[in-house]
Amino acid sequence: MKFKYSSAFLFISIYTVGCMNLAKREPSSVKRGEDNPPLTDYTSVNCEAKNTSRSLANAQNFAPEPRNRDLFKNYAYFQSQNLVSEAQNSNLSEKYFYSAEVYTARTFQYGKFVARMKPVASRGTVSAFFLYSTETQEEFDIEILGGSKTIVPVVHPCKAFKTINMNATYFNEFHNYSIEWRPRLVTWYMDDIKILEVKVSDYSAAKRIMLSSNVHKKWDGDVDLTKWKEHKISYSSLSYFPYIENEEDFSAVPEWRDNFENPLDPTIWVKTQAAGGSPENYTLYNPKNVVQSVSNGVGQLDILLTRMQ
DSSP: OOOOOOGGGTTOOEEOSSOEEEEEOOOTTOOOOTTSOOTTEEEEEEOGGGOOOOOGGGGTTSOSSTTSSOTTSSSEEEETTEEEEOTTOOOGGGOOEEEOEEEESSOBSSEEEEEEEEOOOSTTEEEEEEEEOTTTOOEEEEEEETTTTEEEEEEETTTEEEOEEOOGGGGTSOEEEEEEEETTEEEEEETTEEEEEEEOSSOOSOBEEEEEEEEBTTTSOOOOGGGOOOEEEEEEEEEEEOEEGGGTEEOSSOSEEEOSOSOOOTTTEEEOOBBOSSTTBOEEEOGGGEEEEEETTEEEEEEEEEEOO
């Protein structure tokens, strides 16, 4: 992920660009730990006042497919499933883990996107589900930090985000994480609980669905390499509900859903062949770290976080 913030900011409740309005709801059915702030507190943020999206003219150095090459000339990439280091790479010695990233071959413009997932609960880890545009670098993210047990919905490049404490049960069970993208409005949910709403302008570039996991030395505190063990982020389904313009709402029935009961269809899913993230990212993406399983007819896609040998 391209937006960087230090662990010192992990408990800042809100960082916004533009104006904000706070609204509260309290469904009686919501369960949460006493040490957590109400998940039903959500913020409305206006990103329209400071739109910093890159134009297509400024994106000419980006590959037609996301992350299939070393875009920043600073990392390594996989070629024929072997790790190859480019001459410009000065940070390979600081990569300690293999992980993976998968993304959709097609792009989407507007819609409701729902990932049912179980994130990693370990210091320094970032479990991610996000929408990403290659041309403009626009992102609508869900980033879950395993050490601080927080979820951070983010908009890039507007850099509006909110940090929310999570109950530990969210790391032991599958839950739904949703991004609802309308023209000029993006909304995030945990299960059916709204956690952030951002007004946007000129963020209409078609985007791919991205699933990944990383180990990062700034976002969630540094990692104790002496105590590391293998971790995984698990996804049990991914659904897409199209936006119906004349109704200004989403279809009640998903147009597409993957329950991960069958091997990934290469016409639908692509495995990233590049190193992950910034120089502060300890992770290299390896397609072999994408693992699928089926138990009692229920499919699961796992992205493994493994230590380099």
